[in-house]
Amino acid sequence: MARNGLNSSSSPAQEFSKSKINSENIKKISALISYIKPYQTKYIIGTVFLLISSGGALLFPAIIQVMIDVATDKAPKYGLPNSINQIGYIAFAILFIQAFVSFFRIRLFVEVAEKALADIRRDTYFKMITLPMNFFANRRVGELNSRISADLSQVQDTLTTTLAEMVRQIILLVGGIGILIYVSGKLTFFLLCIFPVIVVAGVFFGKALRKISKNAQDKLAESNTIVEETLQGISNVKAFVNEAFEANRYEKSLQKVVKIALKGANYRGLFASFIVFCLFGAIMGVLWYGAVLVKEGSLNVADIVAYLLYSFFVGAAMGSFPELYANVQKAIGASERVLEILQEENEPISIKESENEIKEVLKGNLSFNNAIFNYPSRKDITVLNGVSFEAKAGDKIAIVGPSGAGKSTIASLILKFYNLIEGDILFDGKSIKDLALTDIRQQVAIVPQDVILFGGTIKENIAYGKLSATDDEIMEAARKANAHQFITGFPEAYETVVGERGVKLSGGQRQRIAIARALLKDPAILILDEATSSLDSESERLVQEALEILMKNRTSIIIAHRLSTIREADKIIVLDKGIIVESGNHQELSLIEDGLYKRLSSLQFEV
Numbered sequence: 253m254a255r256n257g258l259n260s261s262s263s264p265a266q267e268f269s270k271s272k273i274n275s276e277n278i279k280k281i282s283a284l285i286s287y288i289k290p291y292q293t294k295y296i297i298g299t300v301f302l303l304i305s306s307g308g309a310l311l312f313p314a315i316i317q318v319m320i321d322v323a324t325d326k327a328p329k330y331g332l333p334n335s336i337n338q339i340g341y342i343a344f345a346i347l348f349i350q351a352f353v354s355f356f357r358i359r360l361f362v363e364v365a366e367k368a369l370a371d372i373r374r375d376t377y378f379k380m381i382t383l384p385m386n387f388f389a390n391r392r393v394g395e396l397n398s399r400i401s402a403d404l405s406q407v408q409d410t411l412t413t414t415l416a417e418m419v420r421q422i423i424l425l426v427g428g429i430g431i432l433i434y435v436s437g438k439l440t441f442f443l444l445c446i447f448p449v450i451v452v453a454g455v456f457f458g459k460a461l462r463k464i465s466k467n468a469q470d471k472l473a474e475s476n477t478i479v480e481e482t483l484q485g486i487s488n489v490k491a492f493v494n495e496a497f498e499a500n501r502y503e504k505s506l507q508k509v510v511k512i513a514l515k516g517a518n519y520r521g522l523f524a525s526f527i528v529f530c531l532f533g534a535i536m537g538v539l540w541y542g543a544v545l546v547k548e549g550s551l552n553v554a555d556i557v558a559y560l561l562y563s564f565f566v567g568a569a570m571g572s573f574p575e576l577y578a579n580v581q582k583a584i585g586a587s588e589r590v591l592e593i594l595q596e597e598n599e600p601i602s603i604k605e606s607e608n609e610i611k612e613v614l615k616g617n618l619s620f621n622n623a624i625f626n627y628p629s630r631k632d633i634t635v636l637n638g639v640s641f642e643a644k645a646g647d648k649i650a651i652v653g654p655s656g657a658g659k660s661t662i663a664s665l666i667l668k669f670y671n672l673i674e675g676d677i678l679f680d681g682k683s684i685k686d687l688a689l690t691d692i693r694q695q696v697a698i699v700p701q702d703v704i705l706f707g708g709t710i711k712e713n714i715a716y717g718k719l720s721a722t723d724d725e726i727m728e729a730a731r732k733a734n735a736h737q738f739i740t741g742f743p744e745a746y747e748t749v750v751g752e753r754g755v756k757l758s759g760g761q762r763q764r765i766a767i768a769r770a771l772l773k774d775p776a777i778l779i780l781d782e783a784t785s786s787l788d789s790e791s792e793r794l795v796q797e798a799l800e801i802l803m804k805n806r807t808s809i810i811i812a813h814r815l816s817t818i819r820e821a822d823k824i825i826v827l828d829k830g831i832i833v834e835s836g837n838h839q840e841l842s843l844i845e846d847g848l849y850k851r852l853s854s855l856q857f858e859v
């Protein structure tokens with residue numbers, strides 16, 4: 253019954269953890285159900301259609317019963333006419349109505365679920381990307397991705413199929429049992445004694461079978477791993493003459509697969525026998541006891557036919573509940589995981605672009621005042637321990653120091669990815685706490701070490717710095733960034749697709765795209781995280797030239813790995829274990845005997 257939704261991406265093998273169905277959990281998922289509100293009229297019409305089509309299904313055994321009565325010259329029941337043809341017309345009319353409402357029920361439910369799900373996905377996605385950096389420290393991308401895809405697909409299945417199916421089965425069960433009692437109390441008592449036993453046994457068998465088949469799949473996967481491993485490392489296998497050993501290993505694992513498959517076959521065989529004996533036995537039993545009642549004169553043949561049909565309904569409804577229940581449990585589990593994200597506190601960024609526009613223009617003065625910081629995920633390690641420095645608008649400040657000193661952390665703090673523990677960061681004399689987050693990030697640009705381009709064209713990637721940029725602006729930025737030439741070298745020039753499925757750009761080319769992006773953004777403060785991997789000298793010259801243009805007329809914070817590039821900096825800050833140990837210009841620092849800067853410089857042979 254757990255059909256996948258139309259755009260469901262959950263694989264059938266996906267295992268969902270289940271959650272208990274209790275009032276607390278139901279209250280929790282009602283937060284998700286509130287997403288149906290905008291579409292509630294359609295949902296209600298769909299539900300009414302569902303009631304009509306389920307109720308309609310209950311009419312057919314009664315119609316057949318009356319048809320047989322009329323055919324055998326007995327008086328028709330339930331106010332139906334005394335004519336087989338007329339009863340036939342009525343049956344077809346009901347069928348037509350059912351077909352009509354079934355179409356619209358499915359159409360409406362799917363529409364509501366798809367739209368509500370798109371809303372939930374949009375909100376979850378937006379929430380995710382506006383969550384503070386710390387949130388991402390403890391989670392893997394795959395895990396977050398599966399919340400948006402697999403978890404929400406499970407919720408979608410429940411909204412479109414499972415809930416509707418539950419309502420339908422409840423109607424069929426309750427209505428069916430009611431009619432059964434009405435037709436014959438005695439027979440129903442007999443039936444209700446045996447049915448639940450069969451259903452419970454069936455569920456038990458089903459569970460055991462599923463477990464075994466999962467086990468069998470696991471064992472098969474294990475044996476496949478052996479094939480994969482040996483083929484991948486075939487040269488090793490050959491070099492050690494271990495062919496016989498590997499063949500034996502594979503044979504053993506195959507034996508396990510066969511063993512478990514045979515166990516499964518036993519269960520399947522037992523299940524088939526059980527179905528044949530118990531289910532058909534139950535039908536036989538009803539017919540048998542029914543025949544006795546007919547003989548006694550308390551029932552007629554038409555009653556027994558109707559009776560059998562209703563008992564099929566009741567049996568099928570009972571049989572479907574365990575799976576439906578399990579699906580709802582899975583959906584609750586999935587909802588909980590999605591809600592966990594929706595209830596996290598995000599950064600103050602609006603989903604409307606216009607609300608994120610710059611409200612307070614920054615000039616580019618920046619200072620750190622006794623900044624103390626540790627990462628929220630590693631509270632025991634103080635990464636910055638009282639860092640103070642000042643950059644006037646237009647200054648070039650270089651930060652150097654050994655790996656792990658805290659250089660990139662300073663960049664993250666300027667972008668307000670994290671909050672300080674103590675101290676302050678001031679922009680034009682104003683505390684970072686009093687500035688809008690969007691004002692800071694809109695006016696600070698970073699050219700990172702490892703530039704990641706999005707799947708899309710080069711043009712789109714440059715325009716990421718300013719979404720409203722015109723083609724001319726983009727080209728101008730690319731020219732200044734020394735990128736125009738290599739871009740126009742591609743047959744599709746600016747329309748060349750890059751990223752995972754497109755052209756692969758070299759490190760230097762990617763950097764120049766990032767520089768063009770930053771040029772378009774035209775920030776007051778620029779952070780350059782110099783690439784550690786060295787570029788070839790021609791590429792480095794092009795990047796360096798582009799950077800010089802980019803740094804003009806703005807405050808630049810350069811996280812330098814190659815000290816040769818920062819001789820011209822207004823100030824060099826030497827950071828070690830989160831403390832500024834030296835600061836000054838190149839000349840001054842080179843004069844400090846036993847100084848860290850001097851030591852680092854001599855290691856690089858450059859100074």
Ligand SMILES: Nc1ncnc2c1ncn2[C@@H]1O[C@H](COP(=O)(O)OP(=O)(O)OP(=O)(O)O)[C@@H](O)[C@H]1O
Nearest residue numbers: 389627629630635654655656657658659660661662
């Ligand atoms: N997201 C993070 N969560 C926890 N600890 C972190 C995180 N990022 C960095 N650190 C730790 O903070 C310290 C400073 O790291 P940072 O990246 O700022 O150093 P760095 O000077 O830029 O080093 P490198 O030159 O190697 O890039 C290191 O001990 C690092 O392990």
